[in-house]
Amino acid sequence: MEALEQFRSETRTWLEENCPPSIRTPMPEGETPWGGRKASWTNPESKQWLDAMGGRGWTAPMWPSEYGGGGLTKDENKILQQELRRIKARPALLSFGIWMLGPALLEFANEEQKKEHLPKIVRGEIRWCQGYSEPGAGSDLADLQTKCEDKGDHYLVNGQKIWTSYADKADWIFALVRTDTSVKHAGISFLLFDMETPGVEARPISMISGASPFCETFFTDVKAKKENLVGELNKGWTIAKRLLQHERDMISGMGMGTGGGGAGLADMAKEYVGESNGQISDATIRDAVVRQKMDSHAFGLTLQRTNEESKAGQSMGAASSIFKYYGTELNKRRNELIIEVLGTQGLGWEGDSFSTEELSATRSWLRSKGNSIEGGTTEVQLNVISKRVLGLPD
């Protein structure tokens, strides 16, 4: 206990010295710190903050220090997160490398691969993208056809990926490729390569929200180094599934992050709908707001309970499937309710007639529709629960 208090006081001192002033303010759009070779730092203090945190391994606080991580225990990490919240520090780095690839590498990669890739993820030097879905392999992901042939001293990759988040901005890709065409799941391998390799092309896709975070990614005779195949040849599906779990946790976590949905939403409703005797004056909207708030409260308690159960050594089994399904549906309802509360002001597209918040509500509502599609659709999640948890027959 004393050691932890010592850690807290050292952490607090270090953060005081190293967290620049502008980093303790809300993050404006355009300053999102994704890192990588192509990063442009509109705020130099964001870069300074990343270097400081990455240098200590605190962008990945619980990864082993031999791979650049912070090497912290659960309790120490809890303190670090508390102290970061205390000073309202922005995240130093947002990274698919940390959320998705890193945990998979720690579990499945060989020593050289860990030493090569993990430290660069921690320091935000390399930005990763995920090459999973293909035009013909969405929910049926294992039907992927991107061909990967053994050419002796290298692999030759040909095919197409789709919905590759930020492929146009990423430095490297972790991709599922087909190394055996005679079998389905057992013919898939997990391969890493540089997006600057000749033959790689990423084309952004225009989405209904007006943004283009996803790309179509084409591979034409791409030569990948053989040392960058993770795990055993044709055993990539195991890694893929584990990584999907991390992805689902991340998505349901994001839904919650924005999904407090309570006081803010109620105040918004009072402002846009009207207030009488301290209540939202429209009874239907008031009921919708309270439903949202209560659902969010209840879901938060469920996340908390699962967390406590896993600490107590119990497991909830297919928990991540439930969270992905429930969290994303909750977030969609919340976004739908926000634009309803805002009325026509919540349906603006651009221009000075709308506030920044109003315009962002419109875009966020449209973006949220993808929550229940990406990372395994709601329907796939329900299938997984039916089969794995409830044991219902095929």
Place this chain on the structure above:
Amino acid sequence: MGLVLTEEQMLLKDTAAQFFQEKLPVANLRKLRDEKDATGFDRSVWKEMANLGFAGVLVSETYGGTEFGPVGLGIVLEQAGRTIAATPLLSTVLLGTTALQLGGTQTQRQEFLPRITTGDLILALAVEEGPHHNPTQIATTATASGDNFVLNGSKTFVLDGHIANYLVVVARTSGEVNASEGLTLFLINSADTKGLEVTRTLMADNHNAANITFKDVEVPATAVLGSVDGGWDILEPVLDFGRIGIAAELLGLIQEAFDQTLTYLKERQQFGVPIGSFQALKHRMAEMFAELEVCRSVVLDALNALEDRRNDIPSLASLAKARLSEASQHFTNECLQMHGGVGMTDEYDIGLFMKRARVAAATFGNAGFHRNRYAQLQGF
């Protein structure tokens, strides 16, 4: 307190589960119904429950109780919900005990708590006066007359009202008819009080309820529970505890209805395959499974709030009661539909779960009542 049960609580859960399955299975409720039992519950099993310590879960050891606390009682109620057992757990163990503990004098506690613990005394809370829960809308009056009070008015939907030895009656001693101020609680002996008329009401769920009228019922000032005009300070926390207790019971009910339906879907064959292989049913079951997990978290946290005497008990009570009222309606409707024709028969239990779910949902505020209350508590 966390959201994970302790070893002791797990043990209590197993004991309670086994007890209700063996001693008070659904068949027990059917028997009471079919034999038109006048008391509507099994007194000998109730004595056994008391011997196991279930009647004294909230009572301190000083008065012979087991002190398992709110989480302990919640665990027992959940298991009672699985067999929709008709017992005085709610009326006496939860509502009666809590009212006495919050408002009772030393003398009153000494007189009542030990006999509750032994299963010899049954209490009933007489609060409702109309078809919808409205605990401040009290028109029953209690007028001071010398050292006594005289009560006039009527109560409805008094749980276990016709078998109770004593009634905890909410009456108005001052104030407007819908004010929370001016209410007073009275402990009234239902056996030898003149002017009291108790009529059993037969409800769809075959659990006990009664209508009670008061015509110039004279009681001594010593019958006051708590302070004159200050009844709301006892009534509201008692009701909140009751709401959480019913939510715990409903959690057991929906779990059982869900489990029985899951088994049925794996067994029932149509088109040459188990109907549980159809996606139209699978997805609904998976959605209910997720809801069940959420319901469990809510009930556990509400029980913890009581256990730890947190200041967010009212919000949690409304969160739990609203959620479980609505979930129990949805679950029982869906489970009946998935059972098909046999779900409509009296032979299958699903219909009994549905009837109990509706009565429990209407008890101490339905989902709409509690959404409104939750919003008020949050300031919108």
